[in-house]
Amino acid sequence: MVTGAGNGIGAVIAEAAVKEGYRVAAWDVDEDAARAVADGIGDACVPVRVDVADEESVLAAVAALPQAPDLLVNNAGVVRFGPLLDLPAADWRLAVDVNLTGTFLVARTVAARMLAAGGGSIVNIASVNGLAAAPNAGAYTASKAGIIMLTEHMALEWAAGGVRVNAVAPGLIDAGMSDAIYADPEVRRLRSGRVPLNRLGSAADVADAVLFLGSDKAAYVTGQTLAVDGGITKGALNAMPRPRSVDSVGVDPVGVDPVGVDPTGVSSDD
Incomplete structure (x- = not known):
C-alpha cells in the first residue's frame, strides 16, 4: 500500500x-490521479480513493483489502508554507490532519491486520524539515517531526508482533511538492551547491530507501529514521568560513618534529 500515490514521490x-x-x-x-498512475504501471497496481485524514474512509479501504x-x-x-x-489556523489543521493524523490512522488500522497475520513493515515518509526547523514552513515542520516520533512509538509498541516501523526523511528532492521551487534555474543551482553530494535528490532515491527498509534486508531495523538528503543535515559546518591555517592545528604527524610545524599552517622551513 502506498498513500499519496497519485503523483510525485508516491507515484514513483x-x-x-x-x-x-x-502488487x-x-x-x-x-x-483520477491514482487511476492515471495505476494505468501507467499496469495490472499489478490498483487505484483506490482514500482520504487518509478521514477515519471512516481509511477503515473501509483497509477492510476491503484481501489480506x-x-x-x-x-x-x-x-x-x-508561510510565517507562523x-x-x-485552517492551514495548520490541514497539514497536521493529513501529514500526522493521516499517518496515525492508516498505520494503526493496517498494523492491526499485520499483527493478526504475524507481521509486516511500515515506512512513514517524514522530511529533513522534521529533523531541523526551517523558517516559513508553516505546520509542515511540526507535522513531520511528529511523524518521526510517532514512528519510534509505533516501532516499540508493535515490535513484539513482528511489525517493523521506520521512517525516511527526504532532503532536497527534485519531485512532487518541490516542482515549483526548482522551476527557477538559479534556485536549483544554488540549492544543489549546498548539498555535500552536489546534486538534488530524486524520487527514485527515496523509493530505493523505502524499499530497502521494507525488505528482509532490513529485518533487524525498526524505529529508525533514514535521512535521504545527500548529507545536507550533516553539512551545517560546510557553509562556515574556515581559515586554512587551522587545518594544521594539533597535527603531530609520525616522524615530524612538532616544533617544525608553524600553527599558521606554513612550514618553518619555507
Whole structure:
C-alpha cells in the first residue's frame, strides 16, 4: 500500500514497488490521479480513493483489502508554507490532519491486520524539515517531526508482533511538492551547491530507501529514521568560513618534529 500515490514521490514508490514484485494498492484522495498512475504501471497496481485524514474512509479501504499488506508506505502529505504569525489556523489543521493524523490512522488500522497475520513493515515518509526547523514552513515542520516520533512509538509498541516501523526523511528532492521551487534555474543551482553530494535528490532515491527498509534486508531495523538528503543535515559546518591555517592545528604527524610545524599552517622551513 502506498498513500499519496497519485503523483510525485508516491507515484514513483508505487512503480518501484511493482518492479520489486509487489502488487500495489495506490491510495490517493484524487481518484483520477491514482487511476492515471495505476494505468501507467499496469495490472499489478490498483487505484483506490482514500482520504487518509478521514477515519471512516481509511477503515473501509483497509477492510476491503484481501489480506494484510506486507508493506505500507505512508506518503500522503500536504504543505501550507508561510510565517507562523500569518498562518491561518485552517492551514495548520490541514497539514497536521493529513501529514500526522493521516499517518496515525492508516498505520494503526493496517498494523492491526499485520499483527493478526504475524507481521509486516511500515515506512512513514517524514522530511529533513522534521529533523531541523526551517523558517516559513508553516505546520509542515511540526507535522513531520511528529511523524518521526510517532514512528519510534509505533516501532516499540508493535515490535513484539513482528511489525517493523521506520521512517525516511527526504532532503532536497527534485519531485512532487518541490516542482515549483526548482522551476527557477538559479534556485536549483544554488540549492544543489549546498548539498555535500552536489546534486538534488530524486524520487527514485527515496523509493530505493523505502524499499530497502521494507525488505528482509532490513529485518533487524525498526524505529529508525533514514535521512535521504545527500548529507545536507550533516553539512551545517560546510557553509562556515574556515581559515586554512587551522587545518594544521594539533597535527603531530609520525616522524615530524612538532616544533617544525608553524600553527599558521606554513612550514618553518619555507
